[in-house]
Amino acid sequence: MRYYDDFPVIKNNPDLVYLDSGASSLKLQSVIDKMNEYYTKYGVNVHRGVYQLSYIASDEYEETREVVAKFLNAKTKEIVFTSGATSALNLVARSLSEHINEGDEIITSVLEHHSSVMPYQEICKNKGAKLIYVPLDKKGNLTVENFKKVLTDKTKVVALTLMSNVLGNTTPIKEITKLAHEKNAIVVADGAQAVPHMKIDVKDLDVDYLAFSAHKMLGPTGLGVLYGKYKELNSLNPIEFGGDMNDNVELYDSTFKEAPYKFEAGTPKIAEVIAFKEAIKYLEKQDLNKIYEHDYELTQYAINKLKAIDGVEVYATESSCGIVSFNIKGIHPHDASTIYDEKGIALRAGHHCAQLITKWLGVTGTLRASIYLYNDYSDIDKLIEATVVACEYFKEWII
Ligand SMILES: Cc1ncc(COP(=O)(O)O)c(C=O)c1O
Structure with missing residues (x-):
């Protein structure tokens, strides 16, 4: 077939x-058709207009957030739209960096895509924190036993891929997350390769963050998702400031909306978000x-x-x-x-x-x-x- x-x-x-x-x-084709529908039938901005077409576009946009949330077994407000897995991983790393101090440890692995490891290299250089690599076994697998060897009381973040984009092997993230949480460490999972191929239930895995890209799972380019456990997500500060993410703006200070909106500054990828739900519906079917x-x-x-x-x-x-x-x-x-x-x-x-x-x-x-x-x-x-x-x-x- x-x-x-x-x-x-x-x-x-x-x-x-x-x-x-x-x-x-x-x-x-259904993704392309849906993008076309947006551009030809109600191609206006979202969350801003006080007229019918803007309501339609906004509803379509928010409906995708619901579809993505259901797909991952998450809550709607736990879904942030980004421009890709790379920007989702950078967003969470940069937001978390405020909470990283000298001597803290961040665990990662040599299996990572550059976008899952380079943001933490920068944080470690700037903050005097240490990047610790889980040793792989002979075959290139990341094992729970080896993870235990590097997990310490100083571990603050565990940033690991769910599936390597070179070896295609999977990480035992559920067991790793349980151990990391016993040390109060935050787990950031890179799902760019895993989410297109396997059923991911964020509640079951219990990871704190999960990033992935729409274009690797039949959807449009230029769009990614950051899932974050709401309490964690909402405790982070945004890294981009501008339209729609703000609440009250004064001369020298401003307040922000609650997550997920405080992480979606500016006009978002409207057509891409609206069309992405077609890809998810297809995968579920x-x-x-x-x-x-x-x-x-x-x-x-x-x-x-x-x-x-x-x-x-x-x-x-x-x-x-x-x-x-x-x-x-x-x-x-x-x-x-x-x-x-x-x-x-x-x-x-x-x-x-x-x-x-x-x-x-x-x-x-x-x-x-x-x-x-x-x-x-x-x-x-x-x-x-x-x-x-x-x-x-x-x-x-x-x-
Ligand atoms: C495992 C993994 N993480 C992250 C990314 C980055 O995804 P994107 O380029 O869509 O931001 C990729 C892309 O190949 C990947 O394979």
Whole structure:
């Protein structure tokens, strides 16, 4: 099943083998239609106008907040719209930095995307706090046992990914969060890769914050979500100031609205927010548990097939889902990727904005095939055929 009607990019490129959803998924026709509806039928600003069209736009916008909240088992007021996972992760880090002092410790891992670790590097440099890395096990997994080794009374923040964008493996975040909370540490989870593939219940995981991007889960670009437990979220100060987030403005001081609005300064991504609910409704209709099963099966199939090819090195674990990183031994991934492109296979090559893990793997980068609900076994078989061809082409250089 290739979902021709649901994804116009597939319809317009029927031979495309799209294996780069980890970078950005294909966009749904219903999302595009909804954006079009906004622009053509009621394309005005939200939360400001005292006229019918503005009420319609505002209701549509706020309805998405409700849909996202329900999707995560959160409260509506716990959902902040941002411009992406990166801005959500930066928002929470910068807001939390007020509460970080010299000698405090922030736990992270080399599995992180740059957007989940670099904000804390800055805080640590500015505040004299310490960035502590959970050691990975031999396979590249983040384990509860290793987390216990770095958790101390000085831990203030635990910033970890739920799913690596290079290895595709998942983090035992529920157990980690329980331990972190025993030390009164705040847990910030990066869900950019996990939320598109698996059912996430924030109440069950009990994380304090969760960030993710709409464009990796069939939705529009330029939009992200920050979930925050209300008490925590509302205790933070905003980092952007301006229209709509303020309450009373005086000459030398102003007051802010309550969360989530105090974190949404200026005219928001109106069309994107309004359309995003279509992506979530679609994912729910397909059933996230079934999506996970499908993506996991295809991923493990790809891993096993790639491992069987002489000259190929695969970087993956038993929990890898949706992401397969690999290299043709001794061949730079950028050189290898040209072969795939010639065969109409879109995949990514490089460090994937996660240099710490590629360094940990001892490589400059990897080829990365990322899999989503519209992929099927034939896509993986084409990836394998192209890999055999690439190995043959580079055979004199393979080490
Ligand atoms: C694990 C992870 N975190 C964060 C991000 C950042 O997402 P965005 O570029 O949409 O802000 C990405 C994007 O690839 C990611 O894979």
